[in-house]
Amino acid sequence: MKYNLHTHTERCNHAEGSDREYVEAAIAAGIEVLGFSDHCPQFFPVDDYYSFFRMKPGQLEDYVSSVLKLREEYKSDIKILLGLEAEYYPQTFRRFSDFIADFPLDYLILGEHFIGNEYDYDSFYEGKSDEELLKIYVNQVIEGLETGAFTYLAHPDNFYFRGRRSVYRSIMKKLCDYAREKEIPLEYNMLGYLNRRNYPNPHFWKLAAETGNKAVIGYDAHNPRALLNERAFSECQISLKKLGVRTVELGEMRLTP
Numbered sequence: 001m002k003y004n005l006h007t008h009t010e011r012c013n014h015a016e017g018s019d020r021e022y023v024e025a026a027i028a029a030g031i032e033v034l035g036f037s038d039h040c041p042q043f044f045p046v047d048d049y050y051s052f053f054r055m056k057p058g059q060l061e062d063y064v065s066s067v068l069k070l071r072e073e074y075k076s077d078i079k080i081l082l083g084l085e086a087e088y089y090p091q092t093f094r095r096f097s098d099f100i101a102d103f104p105l106d107y108l109i110l111g112e113h114f115i116g117n118e119y120d121y122d123s124f125y126e127g128k129s130d131e132e133l134l135k136i137y138v139n140q141v142i143e144g145l146e147t148g149a150f151t152y153l154a155h156p157d158n159f160y161f162r163g164r165r166s167v168y169r170s171i172m173k174k175l176c177d178y179a180r181e182k183e184i185p186l187e188y189n190m191l192g193y194l195n196r197r198n199y200p201n202p203h204f205w206k207l208a209a210e211t212g213n214k215a216v217i218g219y220d221a222h223n224p225r226a227l228l229n230e231r232a233f234s235e236c237q238i239s240l241k242k243l244g245v246r247t248v249e250l251g252e253m254r255l256t257p
């Protein structure tokens with residue numbers, strides 16, 4: 001069964017298309033379960049910083065009601081799930097969890113875009129060779145997954161590490177071992193694949209294959225058209241198959257609000 005739990009909306013300021021267009025594209029693509037997981041609101045303990053790439057707390061209500069309306073309207077064509085993509089930031093997670101508790105979310109995915117609490121660290125997409133930062137990333141992701149709040153780990157390999165491969169492997173092994181032990185699927189990110197980003201990182205996925213991790217393909221759709229890209233989806237499937245990494249069925253995943 002074809003499903004996708006990684007879908008954004010315009011509310012995050014860097015995605016386009018109406019919520020309805022995502023649903024209609026998913027139906028056209030033969031996706032049977034579509035999960036919305038837009039970039040969540042955050043609660044930073046400083047007044048002079050707010051991310052440009054996520055909804056504001058005041059937008060969550062509109063997001064939830066729009067997705068729930070579409071779920072009802074299209075229920076004979078597709079199953080729609082309501083989720084969020086969230087980071088685990090030690091200083092904000094509690095407040096975030098309390099805030100979302102009043103909303104009927106079906107699941108969360110962990111997409112760790114920064115370490116620390118975002119406002120106090122640079123993004124790590126531009127390439128870093130500092131192994132201490134990579135260790136912090138791994139430990140923080142594990143701490144986040146340890147909350148039990150997340151269904152899967154989005155782009156586990158988004159840290160653009162420029163140091164030695166052997167160092168990368170030995171640090172990331174801890175993350176792979178943890179995910180394997182807890183049976184948390186790792187996402188093979190189709191947006192990164194299409195945009196030729198530093199992820200999916202072949203070295204990471206070789207390690208995941210050796211560790212016995214299971215994968216989920218996430219479209220990470222920031223545009224309804226992305227859902228129609230069947231070629232990219234099957235190329236991702238083929239890559240995982242070649243690596244010997246099994247993809248999980250939706251029913252094997254623990255949906256966690």
Ligand SMILES: [Zn+2]
Nearest residue numbers: 008014039222
């Ligand atoms: Zn995004």
Ligand SMILES: [Zn+2]
Nearest residue numbers: 006085111220
């Ligand atoms: Zn995303």
